[in-house]
Amino acid sequence: MSPRRTGGARPPGPCTPCGPRPRCPSRRSAAARPAPSAAPARRARPGRRPGCRPGTDCPGTARRPGGGPAGLRRPDAGRPGRAARPARPPAPRRPTRLAPDRLTPAGRADDQAARDRAESLADALPLPANAVHPRYSAGSFDHRYDAPARTDLPSDGGWHTVTICEIPVSLRTEYICVPSVDPAVFATLLLANDSDQALLAGPLEVTVDGDFLLGTALRTLAPGATRRVGLGVAESVRATRRTEVQESTAGLRGGITVVEQRVHVELANRLGHAVTVEVRERIPVLGDKDIRIEDRPGSPAWTAPAEPSEAYPAGTRLWRVELPAGGRAQLEGGYEIRIPAGKALAGGNRRN
Known part of the structure; x- marks a missing residue:
């Protein structure tokens, strides 16, 4: 065999013939490749790229120190200064712990869960007529009621009346x-x-x-x-009312208009026992500092509440009368309005 030229100067001395060199089948010429139908395709082993000869370093495989393929290499394998790292073992799993509950003793979480389910079912039930949940009726206070003994309740999903205590x-x-x-x-x-x-x-x-x-x-x-x-x-207790109004002038040259209104109420009790009747009247409320309103003496005299409230708004006057069985009572009261010159009451001076 004659030596090959490489394009440079020939090295001195005789050329040593080269021995057979292993080549990858993928580098063979098209003429040396077998036809697709000439032989069945060889099944690739794990860790070896299809088409590579055994014993050769094909791309995509890694060699163990002792020889033989070691499977597909990691992306960073083969890079200078980097080595394949082993997989990190999974972290040990901590045991599940229940959150501390101040109302439930330790080890009784199941009882608390059952109690929570029962309360959720009770909240879903419609309340009886005119019933109010204690959380809303108690307001901002906490109340304690001691039962005399234990009571068994049927587990039928309905409401039951239980006597806890008696309040006079x-x-x-x-x-x-x-x-x-x-x-x-x-x-x-x-x-x-x-x-x-x-x-x-x-x-x-x-x-x-x-x-x-x-x-x-x-x-x-x-x-x-x-x-x-x-x-x-109460059909057996009756009341009738009538009013009278008198208008006059007062002051220097009659510059003040005086409107006096008298109220007469008659009560009758047809029951067989004595009753207490509260009669409520109302006088106008001041809206102008120049206008004055004064109570007139009555028989019996009416009274004013200590302070206005929902039941007794401003301007309320009260009579409290004790009526015997089959008895009657006459009530009389009134007030006086003084209006300066140049002013008048809205809607007229007369009031019913």
Whole structure:
């Protein structure tokens, strides 16, 4: 075999013939490649690129120190200064711990979960008529009620009435009339909480001599507080009202207009027992400092509440009368309005 030229000067001395050199099949000429149908395709082993000869370093494979392919290499394998790192072992899993609960002893989380489920089911149930949830009826206070003994409740998903304690409440029947608005007389039940415990809001049933009268709602009654419950119109107690107005002048040269209004109310009791009737009247409220309003003496004299409230707005005057069985009463009162010259009342000077 004659030596090959490389394009440079020939090296001195005789040329040593080259031995056979292993070549990758992918570098063979097209003529040396077998036809696709000449032989079945060789199945590639794991870690070796298809078409590479055994014992050769093909791209895409890594060699173990002892020889043999070691599977596909990592992206950073073969780079200078970098080596394949082993996979990080998984971190040990910590045991699940329950959050501390101040209301549940340790080890009783299942009981608390069952209690929470029961409360969620109870919240979904519709409340009975006129019932109010204690969270809303108690307001900003916490109340404690001690039961005398334990009670078994059927687990049927419904509401049941259980007696926990008895709170003494005093009752008194009174009658109210506002004849300037309606001549009807209304019967009311005045409740007073004489205990040191609050009576929470809830349904109230009123009975008379064992007969059911009506059912209504009662708002929370604090210790020592009173509440009035309406019972309807009392047909056996009647009231009538009439007014009279007198207008005159006063002051120097008659520059002040004086309007005096008198109110007459007559009450009649047709019941077989004595009753207490509260008659409510109202006088005009000042809107101008130049106009004066003065109460006139009456028989009996009416009184004004200590301070305005929802039941007694500003300008309210009251009579409280004790009527015997079959008795009558005459009430008289009035007020006087003084209007300076150049001013007048809106709607006229006369008031009903």
